[in-house]
Amino acid sequence: KIKCHYCGYLTQPPDKCPSCAGIDLKLIGAGTQKIEEELRLLFPHARIKRMDSDAIKGRQAYDMLLGQVDRREVDILLGTQMVAKGHDFPSVTLVGVVDADVGLKLPDLRSAEKTFQLITQAAGRAGRGDITGDVIIQTLNPQHYSILHSRTHDYDGFYNEELTYRTELGYPPISRIIKLEFKSANESYAAEAAKTARDRIRSLVKGKGIVILGPAPAPISRVRGQYRFQMLLLSSRREELRRLVVEGKNAVEEKYGRKCKVIVDVDPVNLM
Structure with a gap:
């Protein structure tokens, strides 16, 4: 098999x-x-x-x-x-x-x-x-x-x-990077939740200095029955990153509740 x-x-x-x-x-x-x-x-x-x-x-x-x-x-x-x-x-x-x-x-x-x-x-x-x-x-x-x-x-x-x-490239340790991972048993929920977080974060970004990559399917897009999408935020402004991540996470929880789980990983060791 x-x-x-x-x-x-x-x-x-x-x-x-x-x-x-x-x-x-x-x-x-x-x-x-x-x-x-x-x-x-x-x-x-x-x-x-x-x-x-x-x-x-x-x-x-x-x-x-x-x-x-x-x-x-x-x-x-x-x-x-x-x-x-x-x-x-x-x-x-x-x-x-x-x-x-x-x-x-x-x-x-x-x-x-x-x-x-x-x-x-x-x-x-x-x-x-x-x-x-x-x-x-x-x-x-x-x-x-x-x-x-x-x-x-x-x-x-x-x-x-x-x-x-x-x-x-502006990668750590030069800047901070935060990975937002969106997991759900329903692929469309995970994809739409990632877009919801991105849209909320984009609406709050003021000026330059914040790089948003994604969202996109994770390189390993499904693990143990859970579909995975991810988005990366890069900046040297730690407090601003933290504020944006909280807002993005809240936007998903408000709309999807327990249908989609959001995982926040600061300076992630694994991007797969």
Whole structure:
């Protein structure tokens, strides 16, 4: 079966192309399951374990797998970002980061920052014991500054280059940014509520210094049955931003009540 982990949509894989009715279909992609299949072909005798939300269900399974790694009962551990976060594996001497630049394609002002963080975190898992480690980074964008600076763990270099772009675009920390997210089980309610907030805010904006982006469907437009629209407000005038957000939120609550939920996120870490 094919399942979306965000919206919960579940369906059977098609047996023919819905456009041309062709039957020569094959599964493609580079998810952890696909990588596991390739690894088992390349290393048939290796003890391979996968760490992701499909393979690990609950804290007990998570702790059990970490125990196996500590006892050196696992030769190859692969997974999602769960693998990179803060684990101390002294026996690990080689780390590979697959599709290291995939986050750079996301519509998120912190995409370069998150890419740099992920690579440096993953690289930090190698060579933590007595033997030095190696890191292999797979990327289609090897000249991107987040990739180049992560290779040498150059935090200052990345900070200075990222700050230059943030300054040019007026992004934090140069200004403040507030995300208004509108959620509803009814897509039209979420869309109209976002427009209601925008119209109220626009009517109150005086002079320059306030940038309104959106509203638009969130990049991940539906999560757990809830449709999501979002709008961004940017300004260095913190109190003015706060006043406008309160007014926009009130406008939605007055018109839609509990039919639509409004979430306010100041300097959001996640824009997806």
